[in-house]
Every structure is written in C-alpha cells, then in structure tokens.
Amino acid sequence: MDAVYRRRRMTVAVLGLIILAVVVGATIVIVQALRSPSEDPAPVAEPTETAEPTAPMPTGDDASGACPTEAVTVGAATNEKSYDPGASATLELIVTNTHDAACRIAVGTSEQTFTVRKDGETVWSSEYCADPEADGDAAEAEVVFAAGSEKRAALKWTVEPVDKNCNRMAEGFEGGKYELVTSLGETESEPVEFEITAPEPTEEPSEESAEEESAEEDSGE
DSSP: OOOBOOOOOOOOOOSSOEEEEEEETTTEEEEEEEBOTTSOOOOSSOOOTTOOOSSOOOOGGGGSSBOOGGGEEEEEEESOSEEOTTOEEEEEEEEEEOSSSOEEEEOOTTTEEEEEEETTEEEEEGGGGOOHHHHGGGGGOEEEEOTTOEEEEEEEEESOOBOTTSBBOSSOOOSEEEEEEEEETTEEOOOEEEEEOOOOOOOOOOHHHHHHHHHHHHHTO
8 A cells, every 4th residue: 555755844054064854754764964074974863953063164265156067076875785675775975076176066955866776767766755845945055065075965765666756666676786876956976786685575375285274174164
C-alpha cells in the first residue's frame, strides 16, 4: 500500500554555515548540511534558527561577487559501496570553488539535486519529494566560499523507491550496480557507483510440504 510522504521544511542559519533539514515521512529522512570538510557530519536532527556562527564571513571586495560558472565544480560521494534494501545511506554533494578569490555560490535547496540511476535511467531523485515553496529562504540561499575551498551537503536516504509523486512503491530496488549523480543548478557531477544487494528471496512452500500440511489438516478433522 502506497504511502505519501510529508513535504520537506527547511531553515537557514547564515554567516558561513547552512543547515538544511528535510523530513519526508517515516521512511525517508533527509538532512542536508553545508560544512567544511574538516567538520563532523551533521546529525539527523531539526536545526535551530538561533545557531551561533562558527566562523567569520569575508567582507568587502572579497565577498562582493558571484563565482564564475567555470570555477564551480560539483562532486558526489556515498558513505558505503554497498547497501541492503531499506538501509540508511548518506549521499554527499560536494561543491568546490576553484577560483583564486572568495566568491558567492548559490547553494539553496532549489539548486541541489541528488539522482540515483541504473543503466543510465533515473530510478530515484530528491526532486520527487521536493517542495521549494516550503523551504523559504533556504531555497535561494547563497554562501561565500573562500578561494579553493570545498563544502558538502549530506543527504540521509532510506534505500526505498518512491514514484514522481513521492508515493512509496510496492516493489523495492532490485539488486545490482547503481550510480549517484549530484547537481547544483546546471553543474553536474561525475557518476559515483555503488551497489544495492539483491533482496532476500521469499520462500514459497513446495508441493510436497503443501501436501503434508493438507494431510495434517485432514487428519485433524
């Protein structure tokens, strides 16, 4: 029976750190957090709007302009190489400013997409359950990146398929090789391969066991 996931809500804490939280029902919980590579991964929890800034922002000319499109690169990563169906996976979108000066990059939720593909076909996307209107300022957020710096958005994903209307599908993912592709606006990452293990087969009673069960029931009458 299909279940409809609740649409996500997000808030933004500015001054260098953006925490984006998404709750999509009981089976998929997405937490996106832009952070420096040296920081610990963000916990799966609702952010608060009163978080203190962790580092000062650049000011003046260093923070006055947007990064050139060609200076923004996007990567993808997974926390494991293989997942069981229904497991919790952490998918990452990696944004790097390769420019020689600090500049702004639009990293809002409306710009971020996580896509899972199999044999070149999309089988899951973060856009299926997205609701940019509910994200408020987080949808269009911009962050200043120091020259050569990198930040990451971590997405917690339960390995279960949903359709384009965010309804859980009856059939799970089949076992095999999959690819994660992330994108920030029009900039797309190279695919990163991972595996979903084959689901455990459902045992069906053999003819012999069915006959034995029937005989036991007859003898009990």
